[in-house]
Amino acid sequence: MNSPDRSTMNEAGRLAALQRYDVLDTPPDGAFDRITAMAAKLLSVPISIISLVDTDRIWFKSRHGVDAEQIDRLPGLCASAVLQDDPWVLTDAQRDTRALANPLVAGEFGLRFYAGVPLRTSDGFNLGTLCVIDREPREVTQEELTLLSDLAALVMDQMELRLGARRAVSELTGVLAERDQQTERAQRAERGLNAVLDNASVAILMMDAQQQCSYMNAAAERLTGYTLAETRGRPLHDVIHHTRSDGTPYPLSECPIDRAFPENSNVTGEEVFVRKDGTFFPVGFTASPIRDERSNTVGTIIEVRDISAEKEAERALQAQTRHLQILNDTGAAIAAELELERIVQLVTDAGVHLTRAQFGAFFYNVIDAAGESLTLYTLSGARREDFEKFGHPRATEVFAPTFNGEGVVRSADITADRRYGKNSPHHGMPTNHLPVRSYLAVPVISRSSEVIGGLFFGHPEPDVFGEETERLMVGVAGQAAVAIDNARLFEAVQRSNQTLERRVQERTSALEEAHEALRQAQKMEAVGQLTGGIAHDFNNLLTGVIGSLDMMQRQIAKGETNKIERYATTAMTSANRAAALTHRLLAFSRRQPLDPKPVNANRLVTGMEELIRRTIGESVALEIVTAGGLWQTLCDPHQLESAILNLAINARDAMPHGGVLTIETCNARLDNAYAAKQRDVTPGQYVCICVTDTGSGMTKDTIEKAFEPFFTTKPTGQGTGLGLSMIYGFARQSEGYARIYSELGQGTTVKLYLPRYYGEAEGAEEEHGELTDAHRSETGEVVLVIEDETSVRELVVDVLEELGYRAVQAADGPSGLKLLQSDLRVDLLVTDIGLPGLNGRQVVDAARLQRPDLKVLFMTGYAENATIANGFLEPGMEMITKPFAIDALATRIRDMIER
Numbered sequence: 001m002n003s004p005d006r007s008t009m010n011e012a013g014r015l016a017a018l019q020r021y022d023v024l025d026t027p028p029d030g031a032f033d034r035i036t037a038m039a040a041k042l043l044s045v046p047i048s049i050i051s052l053v054d055t056d057r058i059w060f061k062s063r064h065g066v067d068a069e070q071i072d073r074l075p076g077l078c079a080s081a082v083l084q085d086d087p088w089v090l091t092d093a094q095r096d097t098r099a100l101a102n103p104l105v106a107g108e109f110g111l112r113f114y115a116g117v118p119l120r121t122s123d124g125f126n127l128g129t130l131c132v133i134d135r136e137p138r139e140v141t142q143e144e145l146t147l148l149s150d151l152a153a154l155v156m157d158q159m160e161l162r163l164g165a166r167r168a169v170s171e172l173t174g175v176l177a178e179r180d181q182q183t184e185r186a187q188r189a190e191r192g193l194n195a196v197l198d199n200a201s202v203a204i205l206m207m208d209a210q211q212q213c214s215y216m217n218a219a220a221e222r223l224t225g226y227t228l229a230e231t232r233g234r235p236l237h238d239v240i241h242h243t244r245s246d247g248t249p250y251p252l253s254e255c256p257i258d259r260a261f262p263e264n265s266n267v268t269g270e271e272v273f274v275r276k277d278g279t280f281f282p283v284g285f286t287a288s289p290i291r292d293e294r295s296n297t298v299g300t301i302i303e304v305r306d307i308s309a310e311k312e313a314e315r316a317l318q319a320q321t322r323h324l325q326i327l328n329d330t331g332a333a334i335a336a337e338l339e340l341e342r343i344v345q346l347v348t349d350a351g352v353h354l355t356r357a358q359f360g361a362f363f364y365n366v367i368d369a370a371g372e373s374l375t376l377y378t379l380s381g382a383r384r385e386d387f388e389k390f391g392h393p394r395a396t397e398v399f400a401p402t403f404n405g406e407g408v409v410r411s412a413d414i415t416a417d418r419r420y421g422k423n424s425p426h427h428g429m430p431t432n433h434l435p436v437r438s439y440l441a442v443p444v445i446s447r448s449s450e451v452i453g454g455l456f457f458g459h460p461e462p463d464v465f466g467e468e469t470e471r472l473m474v475g476v477a478g479q480a481a482v483a484i485d486n487a488r489l490f491e492a493v494q495r496s497n498q499t500l501e502r503r504v505q506e507r508t509s510a511l512e513e514a515h516e517a518l519r520q521a522q523k524m525e526a527v528g529q530l531t532g533g534i535a536h537d538f539n540n541l542l543t544g545v546i547g548s549l550d551m552m553q554r555q556i557a558k559g560e561t562n563k564i565e566r567y568a569t570t571a572m573t574s575a576n577r578a579a580a581l582t583h584r585l586l587a588f589s590r591r592q593p594l595d596p597k598p599v600n601a602n603r604l605v606t607g608m609e610e611l612i613r614r615t616i617g618e619s620v621a622l623e624i625v626t627a628g629g630l631w632q633t634l635c636d637p638h639q640l641e642s643a644i645l646n647l648a649i650n651a652r653d654a655m656p657h658g659g660v661l662t663i664e665t666c667n668a669r670l671d672n673a674y675a676a677k678q679r680d681v682t683p684g685q686y687v688c689i690c691v692t693d694t695g696s697g698m699t700k701d702t703i704e705k706a707f708e709p710f711f712t713t714k715p716t717g718q719g720t721g722l723g724l725s726m727i728y729g730f731a732r733q734s735e736g737y738a739r740i741y742s743e744l745g746q747g748t749t750v751k752l753y754l755p756r757y758y759g760e761a762e763g764a765e766e767e768h769g770e771l772t773d774a775h776r777s778e779t780g781e782v783v784l785v786i787e788d789e790t791s792v793r794e795l796v797v798d799v800l801e802e803l804g805y806r807a808v809q810a811a812d813g814p815s816g817l818k819l820l821q822s823d824l825r826v827d828l829l830v831t832d833i834g835l836p837g838l839n840g841r842q843v844v845d846a847a848r849l850q851r852p853d854l855k856v857l858f859m860t861g862y863a864e865n866a867t868i869a870n871g872f873l874e875p876g877m878e879m880i881t882k883p884f885a886i887d888a889l890a891t892r893i894r895d896m897i898e899r
Contacts, residue, residue: 017125030268032062052128081116092137117152203304225276260287357457405451414439438464619658634757647691654695685756698742777804781827786816813838820847
């Protein structure tokens, strides 16, 4: 029959044909749903639709992956597909002029791929399409189009079947109801039904009200191996559904097909039937009740489809998925592994899983004196002793291709291979060797084309390894080669690193020692430059102390007291200034590192003013300009003092004929634009300390080298070249920066940028006042004082007795320890650290053996923080630095006793 002219599209005839099949707006049907699900799965797309093109709509008889039941005809691509004789394909709709303006393509749905096969009637009308859709572009193979066309034909078979079945069942029902009156019609209807059903590709079986077989079409006879004559009048379950695939009986009560009749409902699903020859085969079925004109259920019609090919495809897909998963897992595992033995074991185990081999092995390619040897490295599925007793394999005809990297050797039966059994002494496998029929060997070749070794797999049954297995193992061998190369490289680097790390460690240790020595030497250089001004200042301060005390003696001798307080104040002021200078000198020259703490740069700079003035001399004027509202910074205050003092000394040396030294503080915000122009600068808020001189200045070349260690412009013997490099290092370690700005003949500015600190403010210095009742002893506590300097010891004892304490004294360590080891009550020990015989710490350690809770207040003339940094103090110990104010001593004693 000729097809209608689809160019003019005999639309009236096509719509009439669509109405004739009476399928529009019918309920979902399991048979059609399985077809769309199968189409989506086999073509690996998310959407599959059986569409029927109506007058103004496209209605979906079955849909997989979409929710809509229908769409308007105009945007539907299926409306274009029904105009075609062949499948209509858009591999990328967004690039195809046939679909660019389509709203399903250009709109939110984002359709990219479409393939539709017309659903053609036997008289040539296209009712709709079986189409697959994706939101990603893709290519489609001819094999996939053929598969889609076969599924479309299956859709039409189902529709033809339902059309014929409806007609036949209707006629048959009438015939059965009026058998005596309409015999001829019944026979005619039966013949028509048989003609339709026998031409259907789907197996059709019918059961009567007693669930006995009443009909089988030709497809059912071919599928089951039984004829209608053999099954008529027999319970169908007992003929083709009586046994499960595992051989166990299948009770009728558990059969879902038989439930369609008593439950009067459609039942769909999958089962396993038994052929006449006893073989099993999977089927998809739909069981529906047959009703007469009075809607009474009079039987069951069963559509059966052989799904063996689908199940095989599913199994193949599952196997492929499993193989890919093993490949991915193995690839990820060996990529992350650097231990050689672990890598080859992972690869060998994966190979056994992928090939379904009985056992597998990895042999290293080790060339012996004869130029042929493979050394066993790992095994999977067998014991090592199963192979080691046979020695190493040699480059025989079977092994040589692997040994030489010539290619893969795969044999369905190695014992029948022409290359097998040609070498003595065994002429084949040795006695007691594990049985091998199926054989697969894949060389493992490195990126440098070196044959690293080979992967060998065996199985006692023939024909186990196929082409797919070979392809998989070639990929695994490639992964193994890369991983082994990487592991070898890592081992080589490790061996190199072992010697390199030792050499670096030795060199680093030597450099650190040298750097520490030079750093201390640089400090001592600065200390040396301090001594001239400090010695002059100490003489002035001592003159004030001695002179005031001499005048006090004269006044007392004369019995006059009106000027004594003025002289005492002058002596105390001079003595406190001398103490401050001593503390700064000790802190500057110490070796011990200190922890950073919140610093008020204004307070620190102004506190250094007198020390700086004495250092730079009278020919250089000092100006200190501090900013109001200055932020805090977090750094080592003593290192900051050292940096400022070094900058002051450098500035003084740059002004041999005098000049002005200016030290300023300010808040600074370094923005992204500034940071982009500078190296290693982080944008943010900083505290800036500027040291500016009016000296000789620097050249551009000197500025670039100024922060380099050991670089100096001073004459030999007058500088280490470490000052500015240490200042730069201090700034970087404090997460800050140092910058130099200079012009020849104009002077130099060095700016230290230290990051703003947002924590709690620096605590104010402790203020001391007069002795009060709060300092006095409440119960006559006993305080032992150990001090070798008589004047200091007597002063402390006098203060204690004045405050009501019972004071016991000792002049050296041994005598003090003797008192502590006696039964003497001691509430607090006050001791100097530097004592003759035993030092203060040794006395305390020995005393705490008997008095573990002994409270100790150490007195020291050295830098207090330096001692603390060395972990000197333990719980129950505190320290006070000489010289100290009397009220400070009294407060510390009272606090420790009450604690």
